[in-house]
Amino acid sequence: MTRRIEERCQDCGSTEIIHDAVAEWDVEKQRYVLIDTQDGCNCNSDLCNGAECHVDIHDADTGEQLGRAPHSFTYVPKSEADAAWADYAAQQEADRAERDRVRQQEQTIHQNAEALAAAHQEITS
Ligand SMILES: [Zn+2]
Structure with missing residues (x-):
């Protein structure tokens, strides 16, 4: 079974993390298709209010903190x-x-x- 991953803000623990990304227009699908995401991120929680953040990786099902x-x-x-x-x-x-x-x-x-x-x-x- 593939482990489901969740990013959490290191400062507040929120999962409201957003990344800048690169996308390209797909004529057939008539929508943008994600090409890549940037490493840098921002936390959109009420506490961090869009500030740049660092994330910890957790198992989305068990909550266990993960690493590589x-x-x-x-x-x-x-x-x-x-x-x-x-x-x-x-x-x-x-x-x-x-x-x-x-x-x-x-x-x-x-x-x-x-x-x-x-x-x-x-x-x-
Ligand atoms: Zn945060």
Whole structure:
């Protein structure tokens, strides 16, 4: 079953969210057809009164807050998405640390080779 998604204003929790969009005229349907929506949005609740807003994503049926894991377009419970992002960040950090370790090791090897070459030249000259 496809999960039904609901956007809620982060400031007031309202679902009265509107987005700017791009539409084109469809001659056959005799109406505009939605092409794309913009990321930016406004909240039309009485509290926010049309102010720019940021939204949280919720399951429209259960109300559960949702999120997306790295490299995924699928919404999952926010706790799962947050855990996946934490794992992703930890893996990125581990990869970065490994690259730094390898770079440092290569630098040490290079320095040792230069020191050996200099010592060899000193001994043989
Ligand atoms: Zn609002």
